[in-house]
Amino acid sequence: ERTHGGSGGDLRFTPVAPNKEDALTIPDGYSSSVVVRWGDPVLPDAPDFDFDNQSADAQNKQFGYNCDFVTLLPIGRDRGLLWVNHEYTDENLMFRGYTGGAAATEEQIQIALAAHGGSVVEIERSGRGGEWKLVTKGRRRYNRRITAQTKMRFSGPAAGHELLRTAADPKGDTPVGMLNNCSGGTTPWGTVLTAEENVDQYFVNGDKVPEAQKPYITRYTITTGTPSTSRRFDRVEERFDLEKHPNEANRFGWIVEIDPFDPDSTPVKRTALGRLKHEAATTTLARDGRLVVYMGDDSRFEYIYKFVSKDRYIPGFDRHNRELLDEGTLYVAKFTGDSPAAEIDGSGKLPSDGLFDGSGEWIRLVSGDKSYVEGMTAAEVLVYTRSAADKVGATKMDRPEDMERNPVTGGVFVALTNNTNRTAAQADEANPRSANKHGHVLEITERRDDAGEKTFAWAIPLVCGDPKDSATYFAGYDKTKVSPISCPDNVTFDKDGNLWISTDGNALGTNDGMFVMPVKGKDRGHLRQFLTVPVGAETCGPLVSSDQLSVFVAVQHPGELDGATPDNPGSTWPDGDQPRPSVAVVWHSRGKKIGA
Ligand code: FEO
Ligand code: CA
Ligand code: CA
Ligand code: CA
DSSP states (O other): OOTTTSOOTTTOOOOOOOOOOOOBOOOOTTEEEEETTTTOSSSTTTOOOOOOOOHHHHHTOOOOEEHHHHHHHHEESSSEEEEEEOOOOOOHHHHHTTTTTTSSOOHHHHHHHSSSEHHHHHEEEEESSOEEEEEEEEEOOOOOOOTTTOOOOSSEEEEEEEGOSSSSOOOOOOBOOOOOEEEEEOOOOOOOOEEEEGGGGGGGGGGGGGGHHHHHHTTTOOSSSSSSSOOOOOGGGGGTTTOOTTTGGGGGEEEEETTTTTOOOOEEGGGOOOOOOBBBOEEETTTSEEEEEEEEEEEEEEOEEEEEEEEEEEEHHHHHTTTTGGEEEEEEEEEESOOOOOOOOOOOOTTTTTTTTEEEEEEEEEETTOOTTTTOHHHHHHTTTTHHHTTTOOOOOOOOEEEEEEEOOEEEEEEEEOOOTTTTGGGGGOOOBBBSSSSSEEEEEGGOOOOOEEEEEEEEEEEOOTTTTTEEEEEEGGGSSOOOBEEEEEEEETTTTOOEEESOTTOOOOSSSSEEEEOSSSSTOOEEEEEOOOOOOOEEEEOTHHHHHHHHEEEEEEOOOOTOTTOSOOTTTTTTTOOOOOEEEEEESSSOOTOO
């Protein structure tokens, strides 16, 4: 079938209307099913899920909580490995009568540790169309759980550095577990990159570290004291108490590489990619073949980064390629607008040149053992990357979430989810709205379309919100014909180059969902809602399969509402009883391409 290169010509579905249904709502003519739920057996010897009789032993073998990043690695046309991040746990919804970590049973805390991390599950196509099912029989040799207790290793320039050493790991090279894995990416050699994001919340006594470390505890907003809302992981593993083990926090907040095809492999925390509240790690190749990784730091007024490997990717030379992420240069982005500052007043009104746009540069932070940041060693730049970026004049963004490069146009798209703290005086052309409730999407066009370059042009094709609100922009498309959208979080592209966006935290009062928007041609900006998720859920993934017959969506934290408990759940999706975070798949009922 002919494609239209991101121009949206094949997108003919009728958009889903905004709603508050406790359901996964999809367009007419489409079908959906749940592929895998929290608690489903992952390892062949895992017990069936039993909400009222949970155990850490069982959870260690079952699908974890709060599915986020999803990727599908094919093992043939009708089989594949689904990798899924388990970002965090909602104990209030997982356990009856839960009142916080101080009163939790140790078993509950162990269950929470086991419900973090990620899962590899084998899935198979069901029938000839776009439906996929969990493989539930046979050996399932790749199936694997990775948790907050899985042994890992550090690699790259900061591995073994003093700042990463602890009593349990005096060499500073064997961290244990990963936490808060949000979005991610894949490498050209078939591994998964998974991004540790809000790791600050798992520690206690951040205020009781040595004086020299305190500014960094603050910069990374790590928990001080022992608040009642804390999970109190320290009650079962002392390392989470920073008074006793102040460097343990430095061992989280990394990009972790996992080889889903080798269930015995040790996950690797790649220190060359810096330490921040990592959202994503999307790879592409520079013109000369060097590997490039785009990464966002998802907090208000944080930065956008990219890593460029020193050596080139060589197809098929696995041993060489697997070291590319250990040596290279880490950059942070600076955005400069091209319109007069007086025209950027925080209102979101377009400047007189008709576009929020301009030029930018990638500022070097560190390259191997060489630091480009005054007063910081290379290892310090990598462990305290936020503080390094503060010193070089990078642009503070409205919560950089996922990033993805368009396979057709080469543009690099960034979701900036929101930033209600930005004042009018702090508005700049790349973050043009004060009290930015709904977020925007920014496109970076690297110089000569080469991801290895150090300068770029940029523009904002989408300023989110209710299209009736004059402070929104849909790439100039007729706003009476687009869907409202708020809080873009994850982004992906289909093979035709159409941009798919999923949202988290819809500030328009309806449920979150997934959208598609052509980025070129006459339909550029014609944003349409493809699905909505149940009450209280955020929309993760999304993933459009390479045959374009299936859309995978991770329905994260259904029922996560203030005061919700198992006896009063905010949602009963997907099975009509306790809410269970799940990955679902959506396909055209007559086997047509997604969006048709
Ligand atoms: Fe976990 Fe930035 O979303
Ligand atoms: Ca402009
Ligand atoms: Ca996210
Ligand atoms: Ca988010």
